[in-house]
Amino acid sequence: MSAPLPLVSMTEAGDPSHVGQKFARQQHLARHGFPVPEFFCLTTTMFQEVASPILSAIEQLTSTVDRSSQQDIRRVAEEIERLFVEVPLSAEREASILDAFDRTFGANAVVAVRASVVGRALGESEDSESDPFAGVSSTFLYVRRDALLERIRRCWASAYTPEGLIYRLSQGREVRGLTVAVGVQRMVPGRRSFVLFTCDPKTTERKTLIVAGHGIGEGVVQEKVGVDHYFIHPQTGRIDRELGHKAEMLCENPEPGGGLLEQPVPEALRDAPCLSDAELQRLATLAKDIERTFGVPQDIEGTFTEDGTLHVLQSRPIAFDFRKIRVWGCGNVSESFPGVTTPLTYSLASHFYEVIFYDLQRRMWGADARTLHDHGPAFQNMLGFIDGRVYHSLSNLMHVNGINPFLAITSMRDLEDVLQLDASLVIRLPGHRESFPSTASYAFALGRSAAGALAATVSFQRDFEKYAAWWKQTLAGLRTLSLNREDPLVLIHHFRQVWREVGNWWGLTLINHWYINSFYGLASRFLRKWTGEDPSVLLAGLLCGAKPDEGSHALFSAVALAETVRADAALAKLFAAEEAEAVWRRIASGEVAPAFARAFREHLSEYGDRGVQELNVERPNLRDTPWELVRIVQSYARTSVTRAELRTSDAMRRNEAEAQLAVLLKGQPLRKLVVQQLLERLRTVIGLREDSRFWRGQLFGFSKSVFAALGQRMAERGVFDSPLDVHYLTMKEVFDHFEGRSVTRNLGELVRLRRREQQDNQERQPPRDFTTVGSVADGVPRAVEVASDDASLLKGLGSSAGIVEGFARIVKDPGAVGSLCKDDILIAKETDPGWLFLMLASGGIVVERGSMLSHTAIAGRKFGIPTVVGVAHATTRIPDGARIRVDGSTGTVTVVST
Numbered sequence: 001m002s003a004p005l006p007l008v009s010m011t012e013a014g015d016p017s018h019v020g021q022k023f024a025r026q027q028h029l030a031r032h033g034f035p036v037p038e039f040f041c042l043t044t045t046m047f048q049e050v051a052s053p054i055l056s057a058i059e060q061l062t063s064t065v066d067r068s069s070q071q072d073i074r075r076v077a078e079e080i081e082r083l084f085v086e087v088p089l090s091a092e093r094e095a096s097i098l099d100a101f102d103r104t105f106g107a108n109a110v111v112a113v114r115a116s117v118v119g120r121a122l123g124e125s126e127d128s129e130s131d132p133f134a135g136v137s138s139t140f141l142y143v144r145r146d147a148l149l150e151r152i153r154r155c156w157a158s159a160y161t162p163e164g165l166i167y168r169l170s171q172g173r174e175v176r177g178l179t180v181a182v183g184v185q186r187m188v189p190g191r192r193s194f195v196l197f198t199c200d201p202k203t204t205e206r207k208t209l210i211v212a213g214h215g216i217g218e219g220v221v222q223e224k225v226g227v228d229h230y231f232i233h234p235q236t237g238r239i240d241r242e243l244g245h246k247a248e249m250l251c252e253n254p255e256p257g258g259g260l261l262e263q264p265v266p267e268a269l270r271d272a273p274c275l276s277d278a279e280l281q282r283l284a285t286l287a288k289d290i291e292r293t294f295g296v297p298q299d300i301e302g303t304f305t306e307d308g309t310l311h312v313l314q315s316r317p318i319a320f321d322f323r324k325i326r327v328w329g330c331g332n333v334s335e336s337f338p339g340v341t342t343p344l345t346y347s348l349a350s351h352f353y354e355v356i357f358y359d360l361q362r363r364m365w366g367a368d369a370r371t372l373h374d375h376g377p378a379f380q381n382m383l384g385f386i387d388g389r390v391y392h393s394l395s396n397l398m399h400v401n402g403i404n405p406f407l408a409i410t411s412m413r414d415l416e417d418v419l420q421l422d423a424s425l426v427i428r429l430p431g432h433r434e435s436f437p438s439t440a441s442y443a444f445a446l447g448r449s450a451a452g453a454l455a456a457t458v459s460f461q462r463d464f465e466k467y468a469a470w471w472k473q474t475l476a477g478l479r480t481l482s483l484n485r486e487d488p489l490v491l492i493h494h495f496r497q498v499w500r501e502v503g504n505w506w507g508l509t510l511i512n513h514w515y516i517n518s519f520y521g522l523a524s525r526f527l528r529k530w531t532g533e534d535p536s537v538l539l540a541g542l543l544c545g546a547k548p549d550e551g552s553h554a555l556f557s558a559v560a561l562a563e564t565v566r567a568d569a570a571l572a573k574l575f576a577a578e579e580a581e582a583v584w585r586r587i588a589s590g591e592v593a594p595a596f597a598r599a600f601r602e603h604l605s606e607y608g609d610r611g612v613q614e615l616n617v618e619r620p621n622l623r624d625t626p627w628e629l630v631r632i633v634q635s636y637a638r639t640s641v642t643r644a645e646l647r648t649s650d651a652m653r654r655n656e657a658e659a660q661l662a663v664l665l666k667g668q669p670l671r672k673l674v675v676q677q678l679l680e681r682l683r684t685v686i687g688l689r690e691d692s693r694f695w696r697g698q699l700f701g702f703s704k705s706v707f708a709a710l711g712q713r714m715a716e717r718g719v720f721d722s723p724l725d726v727h728y729l730t731m732k733e734v735f736d737h738f739e740g741r742s743v744t745r746n747l748g749e750l751v752r753l754r755r756r757e758q759q760d761n762q763e764r765q766p767p768r769d770f771t772t773v774g775s776v777a778d779g780v781p782r783a784v785e786v787a788s789d790d791a792s793l794l795k796g797l798g799s800s801a802g803i804v805e806g807f808a809r810i811v812k813d814p815g816a817v818g819s820l821c822k823d824d825i826l827i828a829k830e831t832d833p834g835w836l837f838l839m840l841a842s843g844g845i846v847v848e849r850g851s852m853l854s855h856t857a858i859a860g861r862k863f864g865i866p867t868v869v870g871v872a873h874a875t876t877r878i879p880d881g882a883r884i885r886v887d888g889s890t891g892t893v894t895v896v897s898t
Helices: 016-031 044-064 070-086 091-104 145-160 162-170 217-221 277-294 343-365 369-374 376-380 394-401 405-410 412-418 439-478 488-505 507-531 535-542 550-567 569-577 580-588 594-607 627-637 643-664 669-716 723-728 731-739 747-763 833-841 855-863
Strands: 007-009 039-042 111-118 139-143 179-186 192-197 208-214 228-232 239-242 248-252 260-264 298-304 310-317 325-329 383-386 389-393 769-773 793-795 797-800 803-810 824-828 844-847 867-869 883-887 892-897
Touching: 007 091, 016 039, 016 044, 016 111, 016 179, 016 277, 016 310, 039 091, 044 070, 044 091, 044 145, 044 179, 070 145, 070 162, 091 145, 091 179, 111 145, 139 145, 145 162, 145 179, 162 833, 192 217, 192 277, 208 217, 208 277, 217 248, 217 298, 228 277, 277 298, 277 310, 325 383, 325 394, 343 369, 343 376, 343 383, 343 389, 343 394, 343 405, 343 439, 343 488, 343 507, 343 669, 343 723, 343 731, 369 376, 376 394, 389 394, 405 439, 439 488, 439 507, 439 669, 488 669, 488 731, 507 535, 507 669, 535 643, 550 569, 550 594, 550 627, 550 643, 550 669, 569 580, 569 627, 580 594, 580 627, 594 627, 643 669, 669 723, 669 731, 723 747, 731 747, 797 855, 803 844, 824 833, 833 855, 844 855, 844 883, 855 867, 867 883
Parallel strands: 803 824, 824 844, 844 867
Antiparallel strands: 007 039, 039 179, 111 139, 111 179, 192 208, 192 298, 208 228, 228 239, 248 260, 298 310, 325 389, 325 769, 383 389, 793 892, 797 867, 803 883, 883 892
């Protein structure tokens, strides 16, 4: 193998270890047809040649630098830069660089000269996927031929800029062994520049986020100019805008060597959108295409020239630290556990999720015990309990689903639809290709999981029938128990025995969900593609007319009771005239027709676990509050609804939808057959889902009875005042009390505390979906409702999640500040990478300028510092030394006291 060349053209710049990640990615973009300005590159080989005489001096300086002193770090950086400026460069090397300039651009061209730092490993290099090191190496714009060599020398030195040293030292990274590639690229005279993320860098949602301003991109990236924010939703194409006041722009200074010049934006453009809808859609498509070529979310920089030509200047991966990110959502789960609930309900629900998803992975993949054990924390934390409400921990829920490589690539999008997400999420899944050490190991795991899915499919119908028979037999046995007379340990034994078997069967319900999601997704896509129509309304009708499921039988039973009431004058009068509790007393005492009383009790026996919020443990079973069934029958009796009418209506909607489908697919018999077969299977698995949901209600109904009996025992022993207080303990706390593991004897005080917390939670305004970074307790967004003229509240753009309270430190000159600490909140007009030392020392950051893509926002997210940008007049409205609260999720800054 020949030695790497010291200088390569754009087409040769494919190896990131020689040209740096920045230029290897630009070459990748150009190779895939994206409009990248031409460049050539001085490789790390040339850097090593040049740096060889001064390497020992560099290592001496970096090994003795005082990491805690900003002044000493700057001194070392200046010394190293001087070494590079003075190091000899052979006439041959100078000639080769200038010759490449002339051949590539022409002698009179202007160029951009950019550094790309390469560490000992690519993961420690600038623009790496795990740690981009954005903005810490040097870039020089509008460079002419006579200044080229001097700018290249300063780029070589930029491996050791103050910002680069601070960044690496703060991360515990090695500062020895660094090399630098330098790219020399044709300068594009941008008139409107942008930075875009292919997903939201704060929430991981797949919304295209575009920040745009007038002039060249340096003004946008370094927060020197006003900008617009655009959020493009991938599923709908909807564009949300946050337009800024764009009074200035950065352009080329016409004076020789003048660098950049700040100029006013024409008055008519200052408050108008910087980009048109057509341009935004074009950028959204560009973002999707670029991300597809790299395979991971991207941070992209580009510009439009005066004639509207688009140029892509850079693309780097978005760095997410998934160890700290948690994505929360209440979609779908709020149907089962709406509103504020209790610790007992949450803990039982969390246990249910853990048990059934464990069984799913065991069945679908045949995963070995060690694999399942290694992912145990994700199984145990798929639900969260925040302000008394149950949330999906989407990060863990999708992690668990993504353990199986086959599911990871076939069902994530359908799962996101079921979870009612507005935009899909970027979550690192263990079953994705990048999680495996080699292509071969991934192929093996994918093949194994696909084989497991096939085996589960082959045996599914037979297994589901066995599952149904097991549950009916188990339920029959449970109904013979006298739970109120059993010893507490025997009750716990019954509970565990049932739930142990649940863990051997209930994963089948999730396989069935997988079928539903897959069949529904296929049917939707086929109908949209083949008819050109929105399939949602059509599918709603096509899915009618299925075989009645267990839930339908419960409904028909209640309607049958109402029909009997309407047909019997005495019953009709009784149900119309008296309250539900009084009607039940008459039924219980035998004052109504025996046949009706028998049918009423049969409904309670068979369907007594079906009811409103039936999975909430604090909600009594219908059989324990039979007057609630009276209310249901009273409501049906006041209408004319009948079982026959319900069946006819269902069939009629199915017939209407099938007639519409026949018209839409007229002359396409094969496509019609495909859709019909899909729909038939979809109706079947939806029916099985409704059956299993009914059985789930019975499972929870049994569990409620166990905890009601245990609560009674605890109240009798004086542990707390009422049997209902058991709802304020978790399942584990209840069991621990009886089994000798309780860590406190004063459970009554704990109950009183949690009852007060529940009352407080009722007053809170819950977020629907949100993301936390770091401690969840500190990152839950709070609704802020204040008058618009409240001087104590400032609003900006939340760019790094988290909540912190501290003392405002107004900083106008970073060089004049001695030091900050974590009790200080940095307040500034704007920052650049040179502020990194102060940023790392502070507890929070508030700046007047900036965007979600600015260096301030990136540094805040990287180091977990709550950050709000774009806060107008922050340095004058916030008193220096005032105690303030910064919420990096909502973008609010509150002056607590002055």
